[in-house]
Amino acid sequence: MxxxxxxxxxxxxxxxxxxxxVYEHPATEFVAGFVGVSNILERDGRRFTIRPEKIRMLxxxxxxxxxHVAEFGRIHEVIYLGVMTRYIVDLDAxxxxxxxxxxxxSSSDQVLTDSGRRVMLAWSPADAxxxxxxxxxxxx
Numbered sequence: 578m579x580x581x582x583x584x585x586x587x588x589x590x591x592x593x594x595x596x597x598x599v600y601e602h603p604a605t606e607f608v609a610g611f612v613g614v615s616n617i618l619e620r621d622g623r624r625f626t627i628r629p630e631k632i633r634m635l636x637x638x639x640x641x642x643x644x645h646v647a648e649f650g651r652i653h654e655v656i657y658l659g660v661m662t663r664y665i666v667d668l669d670a671x672x673x674x675x676x677x678x679x680x681x682x683s684s685s686d687q688v689l690t691d692s693g694r695r696v697m698l699a700w701s702p703a704d705a706x707x708x709x710x711x712x713x714x715x716x717x
Contacts, residue, residue, distance in 0.1 A: 584608050601628075606708050616674045617708065624708055629677040631704040634664060634696050641699030650674070652694050657685045664691070666698060674698060 583593045584607070591611075592604040600612050609615035609626040616627050633641070641647040653673065654665040662683075664676045676698060680688065 584611055586611075602706050603708060606710060609708055614675055618672050618674070620670070625705045626708050627674070627700055627705045629663070629675045631700050632674060632676045633699045634666070634676050634678060635699060637695040637697055639697050639699075641697065642701075645699040645701055646705070647697050647699045648674075649695065649697055652691050652696060655689055655692050657688055662688045666696060668698075 581593060581595055582599060584591045584599060586607045592599055592608045594602075599608060603609035603612065603615065603626055606617055606624070606626070609617065614629055616629065616632075618625060618627065633645075635641065637649065648668050648670055650666040650668040652664055653667045656663040656665075657680075659680070661677050661679050664678070666674050666676060668674060
């Protein structure tokens with residue numbers, strides 16, 4: 578058994594690293610989407626990925642931590658998954674983010690009424706990683 582993995586696309590190596598490195602710090606958009614669910618956003622010419630579990634969803638008038646990036650949006654879809662709920666949020670500045678929350682203190686009836694609600698999404702800059710296109714995109 579090995580403690581390192583390689584992610585290939587079209588016969589070319591996209592990234593090599595430990596499972597945690599590949600998941601937490603994907604090098605390309607392909608790797609980000611291949612290893613779990615990831616969000617890709619472009620802001621100010623920078624393309625970056627942020628995992629759904631790293632995003633905090635707050636009320637629209639909430640206060641993010643001082644160093645966190647914050648964006649406003651509207652919940653487009655709510656998917657109740659038992660132990661957690663997946664939210665699809667359309668951002669005011671463009672783009673769409675997937676956010677997951679554990680259902681620690683909420684029921685399916687409560688979370689399903691969230692569709693259409695305005696929210697603030699916040700994340701630490703340390704959890705957002707710049708990604709490049711895959712080798713296939715670079716050749717095309």
